[in-house]
Amino acid sequence: DIHMTQSPSSLSASIGDRVTITCQASQDIKNDLNWYQQRPGKAPKLLIYDTSKLETGVPSRFSGSGSGTHFTFFIRSLQPEDIGTYYCQQYDDLPRTFGQGTKVEI
Amino acid sequence: EVQLVESGGGLVQPGQSLRLSCTGSGFIFGEYAMSWVRQAPGKGLEWVGYIRSAPYGGTTQYAASVRGRFIISRDDSKGIAYLHLNTLKTEDTAVYYCTRALGVLRYWGQGTLVTVSS
Numbered sequence A: 001d002i003h004m005t006q007s008p009s010s011l012s013a014s015i016g017d018r019v020t021i022t023c024q025a026s027q028d029i030k031n032d033l034n035w036y037q038q039r040p041g042k043a044p045k046l047l048i049y050d051t052s053k054l055e056t057g058v059p060s061r062f063s064g065s066g067s068g069t070h071f072t073f074f075i076r077s078l079q080p081e082d083i084g085t086y087y088c089q090q091y092d093d094l095p096r097t098f099g100q101g102t103k104v105e106i
Numbered sequence B: 001e002v003q004l005v006e007s008g009g010g011l012v013q014p015g016q017s018l019r020l021s022c023t024g025s026g027f028i029f030g031e032y033a034m035s036w037v038r039q040a041p042g043k044g045l046e047w048v049g050y051i052r053s054a055p056y057g058g059t060t061q062y063a064a065s066v067r068g069r070f071i072i073s074r075d076d077s078k079g080i081a082y083l084h085l086n087t088l089k090t091e092d093t094a095v096y097y098c099t100r101a102l103g104v105l106r107y108w109g110q111g112t113l114v115t116v117s118s
Helices: none
Strands: A004-007 A008-011 A020-023 A033-038 A045-049 A062-067 A069-075 A084-092 A102-105 B005-008 B008-010 B016-025 B034-040 B045-051 B059-061 B071-074 B081-085 B094-100 B112-116
Touching: A004 A084, A004 B094, A020 A033, A020 A084, A033 A062, A045 A062, A062 B008, A069 A084, A069 B045, B016 B034, B016 B094, B016 B112, B034 B071, B034 B081, B045 B071, B045 B081
Parallel strands: A008 A102, B008 B112
Antiparallel strands: A004 A020, A020 A069, A033 A045, A033 A084, A062 A069, A084 A102, B005 B016, B016 B081, B034 B045, B034 B094, B045 B059, B071 B081, B094 B112
């Protein structure tokens, strides 16, 4: 199985801060990586797909980069509605696997 | 508008079975693969498995943790995907989400809670 290591596991930031989350894959997954946001009590929401493509309707302060085994997710200017947990997910191989999540607090 | 609605969750005892349903609307159900993802209380997301669409053979794949116990099926005439949970264990306690597609999980249901406890 491809293991996805996400860091940090949690972070606290202020409104307007730039937030960075990393995700490392245990083997090359090319660009087959997505990022999801999960607000408390809600289903996950797709934010970024194929490493860097912004999902329709998602604010442009969210972005992603990387390839191969190292990926990064950014929130350019943290907003109050961004609190929640963020997950990376690879779909290069089966089983699909998620990172352990990064809880973002303000 | 694409909508996915799960149902069928509840409280069951270890060793029992349960069937979850995922009803899709707003898209041509038979054209899409469907996946299931679960989340144990306070834990992260775990992929459970998927079923391909009929043009791709309707084949299924499962996570090792559920293979041999869980079965995914679909009824395209009704627009429903099913997750049959057999020989349930306490560690299967989770919110179960259905999602559309195999890799990029763009649409999710609201989830249904399965609690396995004696």
